[in-house]
Amino acid sequence: MSIIKRAISADGCVVASALDSTDMVAMIEQYHKPSAVVTAALGRLATAASLMGYGQKNEGDQLTLRVDGDGPIGSMYAVADSWGNVKCCADNYIVEIPLNAKGKLDVGGAVGEGTLSVIKDLGLKEPYVGTIPLVSGEIAEDIANYYVASEQIPTVLSLGVLVAPDLTVQHAGGFLIQLLPFADESVIPILEQNVASMPHFTEMLKSGMTAENIVMKCLEGLDPNLLDEAEPVYHCDCSRERTSRILISIGKEELQRLADTQEQIEVCCHFCDKKYTFTPAEILELIDEKA
Secondary structure: OOEEEEEEOOOOOEEEEEEEOHHHHHHHHHHHOOOHHHHHHHHHHHHHHHHHHOOOOOOOOEEEEEEEEOOOOOEEEEEEEOOOOEEEEEOOOOOOOOOOOOOOOOHHHHHOOEEEEEEEEOOOOOOEEEEEEOOOOOOHHHHHHHHHHHOOOOEEEEEEEEEOOOOOEEEEEEEEEEEOOOOOOOHHHHHHHHHHHOOOHHHHHHOOOOHHHHHHHHOOOOOOEEEEEEOOOEOOOOOHHHHHHHHHHOOHHHHHHHHHHOOOEEEEOOOOOOEEEEOHHHHHHHHHHHO
16 A cells, blocks of 8 residues: 655654655556556656645645646646545656666656646635746656745655566655745755655665655654654546536537437546446437536
8 A cells, every 4th residue: 555654843844745655656557557657757746746735725625737748758647635645647658768867767858848737726716726847857856846936835855666677666655845934944954964865765665664764764853743644545536427527518519419420429537547438318418408
């Protein structure tokens, strides 16, 4: 199971979360069957969305990360709820490019240049949308830059996905450290030292460290206390009712065209590949609902 742990410094000025998302990212691989570099990219994005979405104020709140790059992956989406549960999708799941200069999966090359959007649906009339240019396409740097540029929150984010030669996910996860507005600058060198001393996230998992071990290491020297924890999963909340509402939104003329020209209409969910089939008679019923 995936697990997220959140902790706070004794003076309440620094909050950190660590997530072992191995099982969650393994489900992404099982649902979408992506190539290795796409598994790494989607896994990072989903892990980040889970870390950012976890602990949102209201149960119905949603956070969406959208990456629009000019690389071969195209656009990627990850949606998280307040429990850290995630669903995600991409334009292209099969991307084969050379490894980067460090001999690692070239996520930045697969993503390319473009924008990162953070969309927060907090139950208000309109969702909050913040968009910034990508700085690297490596996901972690881009999101940390978003927090500084758009929300003025000093942030450290580390993400990692280790994909085996057979394309299975061996380890995945990340940590998020944020300074609250009243934080004393004296904590910054302590955090910098902590982060500098920590191996890559997947290496820590591989060595047997848990999410709790890692989050306490993030705040070492600041007398941290655990706040809470959760077991987020890959979860798609699609349904036939939701799909019907989407069909209704395309308008009467398009629905009538579908009913007149198709023996059956199949709608596939981008997040879990589940298929919903509608007959022409059912499409006509949707037209009556819209009337």
